[in-house]
Amino acid sequence: MTGPEQTPDPVAARPLDSFSASAEPLAAIRDRIAQAARIAQRRPEDVTLVAVSKTHPAEAIRPLIAAGQRAFGENRVQEAEAKWAPLREEHAGLDLHLVGQLQSSKAEDAVRLFDCIHSLDRPSLLTALARAMDKAGRRVPLFVQVNIGAEDQKGGCAIADLPALLGEARSADLPVIGLMCVPPAGIEAAPFFALLDQLARDHGLAGLSMGMSDDFETAIQLGATHVRVGSALFGHRA
Template sequence: MASDTADSRLSAIRDRIARAAKIARRDPDDVTLIAISKTHEGDAIRPLIVAGQRVFGENRVQEAAVKWPALREETPGIALHLVGQLQSNKAEDAVALFDAIHSVDRPSLVTALARAMDKAGRRPPCFIQVNIGDEPQKGGCAVADLPALLGEARAAALPVAGLMAVPPFGVDAAPYFALLAKLARDHDVTGLSMGMSDDFEAAVTLGATHVRVGTALFGMRA
């Protein structure tokens, strides 16, 4: 369809965020749209940059390190968020490359990130990832382990921005978003990284501060 351009897709997503925010009596500007550009090459990303998108998310440190330096040189002011699992031995690379890290899920990673931040003199905000559906195949700390992990992150002077979760696939995500929001309130954190292409509107009505949208902006991956 001729009208299906990066600009039109971005405008449509922003309009949907704004409508969801209005339902919840929230300011749409309090919701950060992260365009998930994993597996997409620069030629697919540039049209969104031209359309005005400035916050992007990647799953893998190595992939981001290959494609983003050139894109950021072309367009200053881009923020890059790591939304995928992070190996502790990649902590230094992640701290150097990313402006936020959404997948802090274990004490060993807290230690590695704290050391990397001290060394780099750079402290990107971090989200503690919670395995909200208790799924063995997913990253994230168990709900029961969240207080201890948050305590360790704070003791290590990690800048904790909030909580992140990926609800189970194929079920209503809203109860999981509501649970994550309650956990954030209970533990005195404000950021909520939740909601993807299929459910970001529900996430916004339940308090999401960051939504991670890939397919709805880029189309289906090969």
């Protein structure tokens, strides 16, 4: 990462237990989002902060809810179901995003539980989600995950396969609102964010789910509409 906005943030290095009684990191991240948006001549309110709460307990989440955070991200359907059922009983207006890989066999559970799914990446999952949405009578917004770095070990639709997958989604009346990516680790993320932005423009999509704790400011300056921030909010678990 390069540029002044990527100076290591001491907030991200604090342990989990120091966050459980305070939402101070949330205010810091919101300020950084607003600054990055202003630099890009964008409105801060056009960027959705998805607080990635995967593996973190409800006790670490409640302070953020109390401070006004409403969008949260989870990686696994089963973990999210156990954790968020009581939290949603306590608090209205929460939006739950699935940001991890989704098995086709879990499509019905995901459609029932989540308000947005960021990991559509293959025709078999598309078919399962279409069937699940028809059965549930609700349409859950989707991002198509693109394997932007062509990495064998990562999920995501290959760039060359993206037009066909989007065509299938539109034929199935699935509400694809944008593209999502996880750039390769250890190298500059900006070119990958720029490529995802161009792909979204080429296909008439407005949403861009890109940017995490280490690079969300760069992502915002390159058009991100949703940033997925975990460790900078919750700290690193052992």
